[in-house]
Amino acid sequence: MKKNEVAMSAHTVNISETERWLSSIAGAAMILSGLKQRSVGGALRAASGAALLTRGASGYCPAYASVGRSYSRIYDTREALGGRCGVHVDESITINRPAADVWAIWRDFESLPNYIPSLKSVTRTDATRFHWEAIGPGRRSIAWDAEILNEIPNELIAWRTIGEPDVVSAGSVRFVQSKGRGDTQVHVRLQYEPAGGKSTAAIAWLFGKEPGQLIRAGLRRFKAIIETGEAPTTAGQAHGKRSLLHYAQRSHA
Amino acid sequence: MRALVWHGKNDVRVEQMPDPKILNPRDVILRVTTTAICGSDLHLVNGVIPSMQAGDILGHEFMGEVVEVGKENQKLKVGDRVVVPFTIACGGCFFCEKALWSLCDNSNPNAWMAEKLWGYSTSGLFGYSHLTGGYAGGQAEYVRVPYSDVGPLKIPASVTDEQVLFLSDILPTGYQAAENCDIQPGDTVAVWGCGPVGQMAIRSAFLLGAGRVIAIDNVCERLEMARDRNGAETIDFSHQDVFDRLKTITGGRGPDSCIDAVGLESHGGSFDAYVDKAKMALYLATDRPSVLRQAIHACRKGGVVSVPGVYGGFLDKVPFGAAFQKGLTFKMGQTHMMRYMQPLLERIERGELDPSFVITHRFPLARAAEAYDLFGRKQDGCIKVVMKPHDLVH
Numbered sequence: 001m002k003k004n005e006v007a008m009s010a011h012t013v014n015i016s017e018t019e020r021w022l023s024s025i026a027g028a029a030m031i032l033s034g035l036k037q038r039s040v041g042g043a044l045r046a047a048s049g050a051a052l053l054t055r056g057a058s059g060y061c062p063a064y065a066s067v068g069r070s071y072s073r074i075y076d077t078r079e080a081l082g083g084r085c086g087v088h089v090d091e092s093i094t095i096n097r098p099a100a101d102v103w104a105i106w107r108d109f110e111s112l113p114n115y116i117p118s119l120k121s122v123t124r125t126d127a128t129r130f131h132w133e134a135i136g137p138g139r140r141s142i143a144w145d146a147e148i149l150n151e152i153p154n155e156l157i158a159w160r161t162i163g164e165p166d167v168v169s170a171g172s173v174r175f176v177q178s179k180g181r182g183d184t185q186v187h188v189r190l191q192y193e194p195a196g197g198k199s200t201a202a203i204a205w206l207f208g209k210e211p212g213q214l215i216r217a218g219l220r221r222f223k224a225i226i227e228t229g230e231a232p233t234t235a236g237q238a239h240g241k242r243s244l245l246h247y248a249q250r251s252h253a
Numbered sequence: 254m255r256a257l258v259w260h261g262k263n264d265v266r267v268e269q270m271p272d273p274k275i276l277n278p279r280d281v282i283l284r285v286t287t288t289a290i291c292g293s294d295l296h297l298v299n300g301v302i303p304s305m306q307a308g309d310i311l312g313h314e315f316m317g318e319v320v321e322v323g324k325e326n327q328k329l330k331v332g333d334r335v336v337v338p339f340t341i342a343c344g345g346c347f348f349c350e351k352a353l354w355s356l357c358d359n360s361n362p363n364a365w366m367a368e369k370l371w372g373y374s375t376s377g378l379f380g381y382s383h384l385t386g387g388y389a390g391g392q393a394e395y396v397r398v399p400y401s402d403v404g405p406l407k408i409p410a411s412v413t414d415e416q417v418l419f420l421s422d423i424l425p426t427g428y429q430a431a432e433n434c435d436i437q438p439g440d441t442v443a444v445w446g447c448g449p450v451g452q453m454a455i456r457s458a459f460l461l462g463a464g465r466v467i468a469i470d471n472v473c474e475r476l477e478m479a480r481d482r483n484g485a486e487t488i489d490f491s492h493q494d495v496f497d498r499l500k501t502i503t504g505g506r507g508p509d510s511c512i513d514a515v516g517l518e519s520h521g522g523s524f525d526a527y528v529d530k531a532k533m534a535l536y537l538a539t540d541r542p543s544v545l546r547q548a549i550h551a552c553r554k555g556g557v558v559s560v561p562g563v564y565g566g567f568l569d570k571v572p573f574g575a576a577f578q579k580g581l582t583f584k585m586g587q588t589h590m591m592r593y594m595q596p597l598l599e600r601i602e603r604g605e606l607d608p609s610f611v612i613t614h615r616f617p618l619a620r621a622a623e624a625y626d627l628f629g630r631k632q633d634g635c636i637k638v639v640m641k642p643h644d645l646v647h
C-alpha cells in the first residue's frame with residue numbers, strides 16, 4: 001500500500017501540471033472537452049463530482065426499492081438502487097484473456113485487494129456475503145457489507161451493499177468475450193450514494209474529483225496484472241534532486 | 254551513481270544519486286556502457302513537452318551490461334550485453350501481440366494522463382516526461398529496465414557498442430519512416446531534416462529501393478553528410494524555395510513520398526514558421542508544424558506522408574484540404590522498435606550497414622550538459638553525440 005500511496009501522490013503533481021499546460025494553451029482544453037461530446041449535464045458532473053455528491057446526499061433516494069423484483073439480469077445499477085440518484089460510474093476495459101479466465105479471477109473477491117490499491121481487504125462472511133474494507137482519508141478505514149445479487153458464470157456478477165453502511169452502493173461487472181477473438185470486455189457499473197452527510201468527504205476523496213477515476217485505475221491495474229503478471233510502476237526509481245514544489249505538492253496530496 | 258538530470262528549460266545537470274533498484278519481477282538493472290543524445294531530448298530541454306519534473310533522468314538511447322535480474326525474468330542473465338529499445342512494451346497485450354510495440358496498453362503507469370490528452374495511452378518511454386510514464390532514462394551509469402524480457406536485444410561480441418547503439422532508436426526510426434513510404438523501385442523520396450533520424454531515413458529509403466532521395470535542411474555539415482555519405486540530393490531551405498525546387502527536380506510531379514524527420518520544433522525562413530514560433534511563445538499553440546505543411550503541400554497526388562518527427566498537441570493551419578484532395582496517405586508514430594531491431598542487427602553483422610557514421614562527438618557523461626548545448630545549438634559540426642557513463646572526466 002505504501003508504494004501505491006507514493007505513486008498516487010506523484011500523480012497529483014502530474015495532474016495539476018498537465019492541466020496547467022493544457023489550459024495555458026488557448027482553446028486546447030476546450031477543444032478536448034468538446035471532442036468528448038459530453039452532454040452539458042455530464043460535463044457539469046465531471047467538473048464537480050463533489051457538488052453532485054452533495055445533491056445525492058440531500059435528495060431522497062429510494063435505494064434498494066426494486067431489488068428482488070428482477071433477479072434475472074441486473075446489468076443496470078439504477079434498478080438495484082431503485083432510481084437514478086447518487087453517482088454513477090460506467091467504465092470498461094478490454095483484457096487479452098478469455099471471459100472464463102477473467103471471470104474466475106474477478107469472482108475470487110478475496111483476492112481483489114491485490115488489484116485495487118485502495119481496497120484493504122475483502123472477507124467472505126457466508127456463501128454470498130462479503131465484508132469489504134477500504135482505506136479512506138487520513139488512512140481511516142471505511143467498511144461495508146455486500147451481497148451478491150446475481151451471478152452468471154463467465155458473464156455477470158452483480159452486488160449491492162447490505163445493512164446500514166456509510167455508503168449505499170450497488171454494482172455489476174459484465175464480461176463479454178469478443179467475437180472471433182480471445183479477449184474480453186469488462187464493463188463495470190457502479191452507483192453509490194452517501195447515506196448520511198457524514199461520509200460525503202470520504203467518498204469524494206475515495207473517488208477523486210472525477211467519478212470513475214479510481215475504478216478506471218483499478219481496472220487498468222487488474223488488466224496489467226492479468227496480462228503481464230505485474231503492474232507498471234516507477235515508485236522508488238532513481239531520480240535527481242526534486243524541487244521544493246514537488247515535495248510540497250506531494251505532502252499535500 | 255551519476256546521471257543527467259532535467260531541471261527546467263535549458264537546464265540539465267549531472268548529479269549524484271542512489272543507484273536504481275529492481276522494482277518489478279521482470280525488471281533488470283543495466284550498467285550503461287554507451288548512451289546517446291537524441292533530437293527528441295532537445296524537445297524536453299527546450300521545454301515544449303509538458304509534464305516534465307525537475308529531477309527526472311533523461312536518456313532513451315542506451316546499451317549496456319545486465320548486472321541484476323528480477324525473479325520472473327526468464328530471458329536475461331547477469332553479464333548479458335544488450336541494446337534497449339526506447340519504447341517499453343509488456344509483450345502480453347493486444348497491441349504487443351500485433352507488433353504495435355510503441356502502442357503497448359500496459360507499460361505506461363500514467364496512462365490516465367495520456368488518455369486525457371490523446372484519448373488512449375501509448376507505451377511507456379524511457380526518460381520522456383510523465384505523460385509517457387516518467388521512467389528514469391539511460392543517460393546514467395545504471396538504469397532500471399522494466400519488462401526487460403520483451404524489448405532488450407542481446408548483442409554478440411563481434412560488433413562494437415557504437416555499431417549497434419542506434420538500434421535503440423534512430424536506426425529503427427529512420428527505417429520505419431522509410432518502410433511507411435511503401436517505396437516502389439525507383440521512387441523519389443523527400444526527407445525534411447538531416448539530423449540523425451533524417452540520415453537513417455535516407456539510408457533506409459535507398460535500402461528499400463528508392464531511386465532518388467532529396468534531403469532538406471539548412472545546416473551545412475548535415476546536408477553534406479546527406480549528400481556525400483548517403484547519396485542524397487539536397488535542398489538548403491535557407492536559400493531555396495523548397496516546394497518550387499522539389500516540383501522542378503521531379504519533373505512537375507512531386508516526390509512519391511515525403512518524410513518529416515523534423516517534428517514539432519521546425520524552424521526556418523518561411524512566413525508560417527515565424528508565426529508558429531510567436532504563437533508557441535505566447536502559448537497560443539503547442540507545436541510548430543511548418544515542415545508538415547510543406548510535406549503535405551509538396552507530396553505528389555496519391556503519395557505518402559510519413560512522420561517520424563514528434564508531435565504532441567494541437568496543430569494549426571494544417572492544409573488538410575490539400576491532403577484530402579490529393580488523396581494522401583499518412584503514416585506516423587513512435588517506432589515499433591522490436592519489429593526492426595533483430596533484422597537490422599543482422600544487417601549490421603553482415604556489414605551491410607554501419608549506423609555509427611552519424612557520430613561526430615564523444616563525451617564522458619560528466620560533461621553531458623556541455624554535450625547537450627553543443628548538439629542543441631548545432632555547434633562545432635555536431636550531428637550526434639555518444640557518451641560513456643563510466644569514463645573518467647577529461
Ligand SMILES: NC(=O)c1ccc[n+]([C@@H]2O[C@H](COP(=O)([O-])OP(=O)(O)OC[C@H]3O[C@@H](n4cnc5c(N)ncnc54)[C@H](O)[C@@H]3O)[C@@H](O)[C@H]2O)c1
Pocket residue numbers: 291292293294295296422423426445446447448449450451469470471472475490514515516517518519520521543544560561562563586587588636
Ligand atoms: N518517431 C520516433 O519514434 C522518433 C524517434 C527518434 C526521434 N524522433 C524525432 O525525430 C525528429 C528528428 O530527430 P533528430 O535526432 O534527427 O533531431 P535533430 O534536432 O538533430 O534534427 C532535426 C533537423 O531538422 C532540421 N530542420 C529544422 N527545421 C527544418 C525545416 N523547416 N526544414 C528542414 N529541416 C529542418 C534541423 O536543422 C535539424 O538538422 C525529432 O522530432 C525527434 O523527436 C522520433
Ligand SMILES: [Zn+2]
Pocket residue numbers: 291292293294313314339422423
Ligand atoms: Zn530518440
Ligand SMILES: [Zn+2]
Pocket residue numbers: 342343344345346347348349356357358359360
Ligand atoms: Zn503491451
